Structure formats: C-alpha cells, structure tokens
Amino acid sequence: MSVLDTIRKYREAGYYKEFDYHWGMTVDLDRCTGCEACVVACQAENNLPIVGESSFAQRREIKWMRIERYWEGEYPNAKLNFIPMFCQQCDEAPCETACPVFATYHNQDGLNTQIYNRCIGTRTCAVYCPYEVRYFNWFTYTWDEPLERQLNPDVSVREKGVMEKCTFCIQRIRQAKDLAKDDDRRKVRDGEVTPACAQSCPTEALVFGDLNDPESRVSKMANDPRGYQVLEEQNTSPSVVYLQKVHGDEEAI
C-alpha cells in the first residue's frame, strides 16, 4: 500500500470502524413523551450551570440535551411533536474543521469531543453546527452554597469563554472501559455504559451502545425501517438515528 493510500484511509469518515467502538444512539420518537427527564439528568451529570432568569431570556441557557417542540396543525386538532436534540457526534462534523486550535476533534470511538482547556472561544464551531448543540459560557457561572456539593467530580467545571457540548457522557464511557479492563475483557459489553439521558428516560426512548457491534441493541434499533437522521442532506453522517413517530388513526386504537 502506497503512502497516499494510507493517507486516504484516514480521510474516510468513520475510519474508527477498525477500532473497538463506534458509539451511537437511537431516539424512538414514538416513545418520547417530552418529559425532559433527560434534560435534567444531563444537567446533573455534566455540571451544567444554571444561567439565571435574565440569561435564559436572552437565549443563553446551557442544556446539552434539549427537547425541541414542533406543533402540527391548528387548534383543536393540534399535535405536538418532540425531538430530543443533542450532539449528533457526526462522522463528518462541520465543527471539527472549524476550530483553529483543535479544541474539538474526533476520537477513535466516533465521539466528537471537546477539550475545554484548549478552547479559545472563537465560537466558529457553534456557527458551523447545523444542530445548534454547542453551548457557550458567556460568563463564569457559579453554584450557590451548598449547590456546589452536588457537582460531579468526574466532570470539569467550565469557565467563561469556553464552548461546551454533549460527549455521550464520556466520563462514564471511560469508567466502563476501565472496569472492563479490570475484568480482563477487551471490550465493554452492551448495556454496561449508559449516558445519563438514556439512563433516566422512563419510556426507554433513548438507546445507547456500540454501532460497530451488530448484535448490540442500538445496532438493531438503528436498522429499524422508521430510522432517519436529522438534516441528512447536510452530509454530516450523524451517529444518532431517530425512529420516526408513527401517526395512525388514534381513535381506532
């Protein structure tokens, strides 16, 4: 194989297919009730700051996981659709090319990671992200006594001027890998690692796992005929598959 071929191999999106994991998630919109338990769980797990009322009104809230609401039809026949939206961990992420200092990059597990210490805050990644899932620390947010005691020690607290985003609870993935290693296993078993959002979902609308493993629950779910990817036409090849909501004649049920 020539040198050029070696380089080309790394240009292909999803080169990590030969690595152990390709973390992915499926979101079953038929099951989602829009309860926002995932949003709260994410807030607690990842030390997301409470920005306060005025900042919230200025659209500066930090919620790595959010439930988008789309109304369909007019009252009284209105229907409400929910779409949980979080980082899609795109294989061809527009944000990764944009960062001048490599604060965001693709790791070999297929995750789109953010290095908070490296971020200088040009906010280019947030402009380039079609899913609007990057959140900027406009100020240094603090936790009032005694709320700082509930901070997760596995996750850093970000300062002003830093972009932050969902990384599928990378601290949990790290922990699961370490435990697997202690058990003399090469790979984490399906179901051993769950991000906070999927863990807290009462209807199990969110399923997390390794897309490289064809036997994993998430791989089977991702092959569902209802599956689609949000803004597929942007060619970002997201790692998150949404399962379409089925609209039937509800009275017949």
Place this chain on the structure above:
Amino acid sequence: MVMKKLFDHGEPSYEQVNQDVIKSLIETGPKYWMLLATTVGITVVCFIVPWMYQIHMGVGVAGMNRNAVWGTYLSNFIFWIGLSHSGTLLSAVLHITQSDWRKSIYRSAEAMTLFSLMVAATFVMVHVGRLWFIHWSFPIPNPMGLWPNFRSPIMFDVMAITTYLTASSIFIYMGSVPDFAAVRDYSSGLRRRIYTVLSFGWRGTSKEWHTLGWAYTFFAVLVIPLAVSVHSIVSWDFALSTVPGLHQTIFAPYFVCGAIYSGTAGIVTVMYCLRRFLGFERYIGKIHVDYLGKLLIALSMIWTYINIMELFTGWYSGSSAEIEFLKFRLFGFYAPMYWEMILFCAFVPLLMLFKSVRLNWNRMLVISILINIGMLSERFIIVSTSLPRKLLPDSYGFYFPSPAEISITVGSFAMFATLFLIFIKVFPAVSIYEVKETLNPLRRAEKT
C-alpha cells in the same frame, strides 16, 4: 487622449514640495493636540474600558446569544478588513501601471490600510472568549507538540491577516525612506536624530535609488495577490459553514469587491480631510477625485450585481431554510437596514455619473461616507440576519447589539482616527520624492 492636469493650482517647484509636506509634519497647532486628545479620550472611554470590562466579566457583556454566537464584533472585523483593502492594493496596481496620479495620494491610502488592519486585528481579540489564550492560534512550538488546525478557515485568517499586515507595513515603510531622509535634512535636534534612524542613512545615491525602485516594484507585485486573497479568506469564515445566507460560493468575489468598494470610499473621505486640515489642496486635486469617483461607480455596479445574484441563488435553491432566511433579511426586523444599504451602496453612487458631483469634494465626501455607512450595515446584516435563521426552526433567535458592542464600535473609529493623527505627524502624508518625479525637471534649481 488628453493628458489630465495633475495639479489644480499650477505645478509647484521642487523646493515648495519639500516645504509644503514638511510643514505638515513640523507645524503642530493647538487644534491638532485638542483633536488628538479627543480621539484618544473617546478610544479609552468607548473602546478600552468596555473591553476591559468584557474581559473581566466574559463575552456575555455583548448581546450575542445561542444562535447568534457571532455579532457586531465579527461584522466590524470584516468592515475594517474591508476598509483596509483599497489602499495598498490601489497603490500597488497603480504603481505597476505607472499612473502618475497615484503619487500624491498613495502614502495616506496605504496608511489607511495599515491602521484599518490594526483595528480589525483588535476586533478579533475583542471577539474571542478567552483572549489570554489567543496565542494558541499561532503555530508556536510548545512542549505538548500541539499545532493549530490548518483546516480551519479561522486559521487561514490568522495567516492571511498577519501576512498582509507585514507586507503592507514593509511596503509603506520602504516607500517612505527617501522622504524620511528629506525630513532629516530639513530638521534639527531630536527630530533630526529620530529621522536619521528612520531613514536608514539614506543618501540618495543612484545605487540606492535603483535598489529602492526594484524592491518597491517587487513588493507591489507581491501585495496584489495578497490583498485579493485576504478578503477571500475572510469570506470563507462564512462560506465554509452550512448556514443559509452564509453558505454561498459567490462570497469570495463578493467580499473582495465590497472591500475595495468601501476602501476606495474611505480613501475619498481621508483625502478630503487631508486637503481640508493639512492644506494639501495643491497636491490632491480634481484628477484624483474624478478617477476615484469613476472607480467607485464601477465597483458599485459590480457590488449591485453580486447582491442580486446572492438573492437569486438563495431563491433558486428552493430550500425552505434559504427561503426563510431571505424572508427574514428582506422583510424582517433588519429590513430597514437592508434597504438602507441598497440605497446607499447601489443607488446613491450612481449620482457620481454626473461630472458636477464627481468633481465636487463636498458632494464626494457625503457620498463616500454614505457608502461606508452602507457597507458597515452590509457586514452587520450578513451576520445578524443569517445566524438567527439557521436550519432548525426551534433554534430561531434574534440578535441585537448590546450597549457595550455599540460603544466599542464607536470607539474603533476613534482608535482609527488616533492612529491616523499620529501617522500624519510622523510620516510625510504626501510622498515628497514621488510628487517631484511628476514635476518638470528643468525647474529643479528654482527657488520659491
């Protein structure tokens, strides 16, 4: 072809050129100091203080929010980069085509380039979230072996702007060396010592003139592609994203054309001030305003064409996101600003088709300022109407600049004025030796 007169009030003698230009450096009245104190004051109060406050508090001091994560700082950055475009480019192009009318205006035009670039670079620093780590965007060797991301358009920007800044500072300095020597020969005391250093011991031997001429042409050729590339690269910051309204292939020529357009208008404004306040009526005359006016008409037409194309491609794509964004730009909250921009940049410049407008400095001053107001709005509209209408309707937002942003914008003009005021007392604002090149050599020995 009829040779145009370079000088409105008759050709000056060699001696007089020296005296007129050096007088502008040496004779400094109280008016100048008051003006300088005012601009420095405005810079500190409107620019430095809010900026320091922002560094202390965080970028949240500005009005940006989640969808519109870019705001006035970035649009001002583009405006100032644009303003910087005409000076050095025009000077270099006209040097290569050997146009004599360039010789009395190019020095201040290049200074404009240099200072707008400095203001633009400052805006980058104002824009970023963590200023104290901005050196990470330079390829500085470090123990971690970390490099900047060369795929990033922001990285291209850093490279392009620093290159352009370096090249245009060398260009302006090199062209000024014989003039520094002239000032040195006319002055005494501390000033003489300073200009001795600045002039690199220039003696005016034919070998020195030959080397200068060669080097100057070399830099003129080097600067032209640089100038074109810089604003293309700035446009890629936008065009490489997938945001409706920013994701346009036409953006590179659009930005270059807009940059030269606003820069040329800026030159007219600066020339007016030089004539009015430094008494250069003799050297900057009808021919300059006439030619710059013609250039502005041509540029305004290109600009209008590209604007129509931008709307057309958006509409022709048929994508709902593009249509939504076009609706917001043309009829949304910022619609008055959009139509103001069209009026000032597409229709007002057509007045310059009349010779009576083109040859009148006061009218040209008004038109040039209107063009730059239009161009400032254009940059603002590009940012403020595209980002709040991205792809997911749930995230539609709104952006309005905060008081800090408005104040910093005002302060940036004062900062530019401060730099320019310092420039006219250090550099001869009209090139002494190049004006002399256009004079009748037989009058060399004449005394006034």
